[in-house]
Amino acid sequence: MAVPTYASPLERAWHYAYLVICGLIFFFLIAPIVVIIPLSFNAEPYFTFTDRMLEFDPDGYSMRWYDSLLTFGMQRPDAPRDLGWWADAWANAKWVNAAKNSIIIGFFSTILATALGTLAALGLSRPEMPFRRAIMAILISPMIVPLIITATGMFFFYSNPCSVLGWVGLPSNCGRLAGTYVGVILAHATLGIPFVIITVTATLVGFDQSLNRAAASLGANPRTTFFRITMPLILPGVISGALFAFVTSFDEVVAVLFIAGPDQQTIPRQMWNGIREQISPAILAVATLLVVFSIALLTTVELLRRRSERIRGVTPH
Amino acid sequence: MANALDPHAAIATVATGETDGTLRTADGKPLARALARSQTRARRRAFLLVLPLLAFIMLTFVVPIGQMLQRSFYNDGFSAHMPQLSQWFADHPRGTDPDDAAWAALAADLSAAAEARTIGIVGTRINYDVPGTRSLFTSTGRKARGGIEPPYREALLEMNDDWASPRLWSAMREASTPLTTNFYLASLDRTRNDAGEIVQVQERQRVYVMLFMRTFWLSLLITALTFILGFPIAHLLATLPMRRSNLLMILVLLPFWTSLLVRTTSWMVLLQQQGVINDILVWLGLIGNGQRLQMIYNQTGTIIAMTHILLPFMILPLYSVMRTINPSYVRAARSLGATSWTAFRRVYFPQTLPGLGAGALLVFILAVGYYITPALVGGSSGQLISNMIAMHMTDTLNWSMAAALASLLLAAVLILYWLYDRLVGIDNLKLG
Numbered sequence: 149m150a151v152p153t154y155a156s157p158l159e160r161a162w163h164y165a166y167l168v169i170c171g172l173i174f175f176f177l178i179a180p181i182v183v184i185i186p187l188s189f190n191a192e193p194y195f196t197f198t199d200r201m202l203e204f205d206p207d208g209y210s211m212r213w214y215d216s217l218l219t220f221g222m223q224r225p226d227a228p229r230d231l232g233w234w235a236d237a238w239a240n241a242k243w244v245n246a247a248k249n250s251i252i253i254g255f256f257s258t259i260l261a262t263a264l265g266t267l268a269a270l271g272l273s274r275p276e277m278p279f280r281r282a283i284m285a286i287l288i289s290p291m292i293v294p295l296i297i298t299a300t301g302m303f304f305f306y307s308n309p310c311s312v313l314g315w316v317g318l319p320s321n322c323g324r325l326a327g328t329y330v331g332v333i334l335a336h337a338t339l340g341i342p343f344v345i346i347t348v349t350a351t352l353v354g355f356d357q358s359l360n361r362a363a364a365s366l367g368a369n370p371r372t373t374f375f376r377i378t379m380p381l382i383l384p385g386v387i388s389g390a391l392f393a394f395v396t397s398f399d400e401v402v403a404v405l406f407i408a409g410p411d412q413q414t415i416p417r418q419m420w421n422g423i424r425e426q427i428s429p430a431i432l433a434v435a436t437l438l439v440v441f442s443i444a445l446l447t448t449v450e451l452l453r454r455r456s457e458r459i460r461g462v463t464p465h
Numbered sequence: 466m467a468n469a470l471d472p473h474a475a476i477a478t479v480a481t482g483e484t485d486g487t488l489r490t491a492d493g494k495p496l497a498r499a500l501a502r503s504q505t506r507a508r509r510r511a512f513l514l515v516l517p518l519l520a521f522i523m524l525t526f527v528v529p530i531g532q533m534l535q536r537s538f539y540n541d542g543f544s545a546h547m548p549q550l551s552q553w554f555a556d557h558p559r560g561t562d563p564d565d566a567a568w569a570a571l572a573a574d575l576s577a578a579a580e581a582r583t584i585g586i587v588g589t590r591i592n593y594d595v596p597g598t599r600s601l602f603t604s605t606g607r608k609a610r611g612g613i614e615p616p617y618r619e620a621l622l623e624m625n626d627d628w629a630s631p632r633l634w635s636a637m638r639e640a641s642t643p644l645t646t647n648f649y650l651a652s653l654d655r656t657r658n659d660a661g662e663i664v665q666v667q668e669r670q671r672v673y674v675m676l677f678m679r680t681f682w683l684s685l686l687i688t689a690l691t692f693i694l695g696f697p698i699a700h701l702l703a704t705l706p707m708r709r710s711n712l713l714m715i716l717v718l719l720p721f722w723t724s725l726l727v728r729t730t731s732w733m734v735l736l737q738q739q740g741v742i743n744d745i746l747v748w749l750g751l752i753g754n755g756q757r758l759q760m761i762y763n764q765t766g767t768i769i770a771m772t773h774i775l776l777p778f779m780i781l782p783l784y785s786v787m788r789t790i791n792p793s794y795v796r797a798a799r800s801l802g803a804t805s806w807t808a809f810r811r812v813y814f815p816q817t818l819p820g821l822g823a824g825a826l827l828v829f830i831l832a833v834g835y836y837i838t839p840a841l842v843g844g845s846s847g848q849l850i851s852n853m854i855a856m857h858m859t860d861t862l863n864w865s866m867a868a869a870l871a872s873l874l875l876a877a878v879l880i881l882y883w884l885y886d887r888l889v890g891i892d893n894l895k896l897g
Binding site: 152154155159162166167169170173174176177178180181183184187194195196197264265267268270271272274276277278281283284285286287288289290292293294295296297298300301302303304305306311312334335337338341349395398399401402405406416419420423424427431432435438439442443445446449450 | 504507508510511512513514515517518519521522525526527528529530531532533536694697698701713715716717718719720722723724725726727728729730731732733734735737739740741744773776777799805830833834835836837841851854855858859864867868871874875878879882885886891892
C-alpha cells in the first residue's frame with residue numbers, strides 16, 4: 149500500500165509512523181520466539197546474553213544444554229559414547245522418553261480425531277443435515293470450554309469411566325482410564341476434534357457436490373466415490389486438520405497433569421516440571437527444538453493450503 | 466448415494482398415472498411421499514456420518530462435564546457414612562436441639578465410621594464448611610473405635626468439647642443430605658451461620674469474588690490490548706499486495722503455531738530481573754542496575770505474556786474480514802470530501818466490526834479460562850480463577866469446591882459462546 153498522491157504532508161507522516169508502529173508490533177510478536185534460540189547455546193547457566201556471547205566469542209557458546217537433554221535421567225551419562233551409551237539414552241533419558249510419549253500419544257489421538265472428525269465434517273456439510281447448528285456447537289465446544297474445566301471433568305470421569313453405568317443400575321466399576329495411555333489418547337483426541345471439524349468443513353465449503361453425482365451416474369458406489377473423488381480433493385484440508393490435532397496434543401499439558409500417570413510424561417509435562425522446579429537453559433534448548441518443529445509444521449500447512457486453493461481453483465463453483 | 470440425495474431423480478420421468486390428479490413418480494408412487502421419503506433418507510445418512518463423533522464427544526466430553534457439575538452440588542461424604550444421624554436430622558426440623566437420640570446416633574455412626582475407616586471422609590466433608598474440624602472427627606474416631614459407652618453426650622464432650630458447638634451441628638445438618646448449595650455459596654464468598662442463614666464470610670477470607678472480578682477485568686484488558694496491537698497489523702496485512710502480506714503473515718502464524726509453553730518460557734526469560742529486557746534498559750541507562758523492574762511473577766507478567774499469546778486470535782479474524790472490504794468505499798468517501806480520519810471512522814471502521822466482534826469474543830473466551838500462563842508467570846497477584854480450580858483439584862483436594870468454581874466459570878463461558886454463535890456463527894470460525 150502506497151500513500152495516495154492526494155495525501156497531505158500530515159497524512160504522509162502518519163503513514164510512515166503507522167508503518168513503524170506495525171514494525172514494532174511485528175517485533176513484539178516474533179522477538180520472544182527468536183531470542184531464545186541464541187540463548188539456548190549459552191555456555192553459562194544464565195538466561196541472558198553474556199559479554200562473551202555479545203562479542204561473538206566461540207567460547208561463549210556451547211551445545212551443553214542440548215547434551216543435557218540426552219544425559220538427564222541416564223544411568224551412566226559419563227560413560228564413553230558407544231552403542232551402549234546411546235541405548236542407555238534411548239531407554240532412560242527423561243527427555244527422550246517424554247518425546248517418545250508425546251509422539252505415541254500425538255499419533256494415535258490424531259488418527260482418532262481425524263477419522264471421526266472427517267466423517268462428521270462430511271455429514272455436517274450436507275445441506276440436509278438436521279440440527280446442524282446445535283450439533284456443530286457441541287462438537288466445537290471442547291475448543292471453547294477452558295481446558296482446566298475439561299480436565300477437571302475428565303479427572304472425575306477417567307478415574308472411573310463406568311460410574312455412568314451406575315446411573316442406570318449397571319455395575320459401576322470397571323477399572324480406570326486415568327494413568328493409562330488410552331486415557332490420555334482419548335482426552336487428546338477430544339481436544340483435537342474441533343480443529344479437524346473446522347478445517348475440513350472449511351475445505352468442503354468449496355466442494356462441488358455435483359462431482360459426487362457425476363461419479364454415481366457413471367456407476368461408482370458411495371465408497372469408490374469417496375475414496376476416488378471426494379478424498380483426493382479434500383485431502384489438503386484433512387491433513388491440515390490432522391496437523392492441528394497433532395499440535396494440540398503435542399502442546400497440551402493441563403489434561404496430562406490431571407489424568408496422566410508417571411508413565412505418560414510428555415514433553416510439555418516435562419517442561420512444566422522443569423519450569424516450576426529448577427528452570428535451567430535446558431528448557432530453552434527444548435524450546436528451540438520445538439520452535440524448529442513448529443516452523444516445519446507451519447511450512448507444511450502453508451504448502452497444503454496453497455495446494456488446496458490450486459485444486460479448488462480448477463473446480464467450478 | 467447421489468440418487469438418494471437428489472430428489473429430482475424421483476421425477477426423472479414425467480408422472481404417468483394421473484387418474485386422481487396427484488403427481489406420481491415413474492413407478493406410480495405419489496410424488497410428495499416419494500420426495501419426503503428421499504429427504505428423510507438423506508437426512509438420516511448425513512446424521513449417521515456425524516453420529517460416531519457425536520457419541521464420542523458425548524462420552525469423553527459432555528459426560529465428564531456433567532459429572533463435574535454433579536459434584537458441585539452433590540456430596541455424600543457425610544450422609545453416606547453417617548446414616549443414623551442423617552436420619553435424625555431428617556426427622557427433626559431445624560432449630561431442634563440435639564436430644565439423647567441425636568447423641569446416640571452420632572456416637573453409633575462415629576464408631577461405625579471409625580471401624581470402616583471412613584471417618585476421614587466424613588471429617589473432610591464437614592471441614593469444607595467449618596474449617597479445622599477434620600481433626601475433631603479423626604481424633605474422636607480413634608478413641609471411639611471400640612464403641613462409645615452411654616451417656617453419649619457426656620462421653621463425646623469429654624473426648625472433645627467442640628462437639629457441643631452449634632456451628633458444627635448446623636454444618637452436620639447441612640451435610641446430612643447429599644444435595645448441597647454450600648459449595649456455590651462458598652464460591653461467592655458466602656457461608657451459613659449457626660442459624661443456617663446465608664451471610665458473607667469474614668473480610669479476610671473473601672477471595673473468590675475478587676478472583677472472578679480480576680479474571681474478567683484482566684481478560685477485558687487483554688482483549689483491549691490485543692485489539693490495539695492487532696488492528697494495525699491486520700489492516701496492514703489486508704491492504705498489502707498478496708505476495709508481501711503472505712510473507713508478513715508468517716510472523717503472525719509462527720507464534721500461533723509455537724508451543725504455548727515455549728512462548729511462556731520466552732517471556733520468563735525476557736522479563737525476569739536478570740533477563741534480557743532489564744539488561745537492555747540498564748545498558749541504555751534508563752534505569753540503574755539497582756532498580757531493575759519487577760515485570761514477572763505479578764499481574765504485569767500475566768498481561769504481557771497473555772496478550773502476546775492471544776494476539777493471533779485477534780489478528781486472524783480481523784484480517785479475514787478486512788480482506789473483503791472494498792477499498793473504493795474509502796476512496797469514495799475521500800472524493801466526497803471526508804478527511805482520512807473521517808473516512809476511517811465513518812466508512813472503514815464500521816465494516817471491520819464483524820471481525821472485531823469475532824476476535825474480541827474469541828480472545829475474551831480464551832483469556833477467561835487461561836491456566837498455564839498465569840500459573841507460571843503470574844506470581845500471586847496474577848493468578849486467575851482457573852488457578853484456584855487447579856489448586857482445589859491438586860492441593861486441597863476439595864473437589865466439590867473446584868467443581869463449583871468450574872461450573873460458574875463454565876456458565877460464563879457458555880453464555881459468551883452462545884453470544885459468539887449468535888453474532889458470528891460457529892461456521893465462520895477459521896484457523897490460520
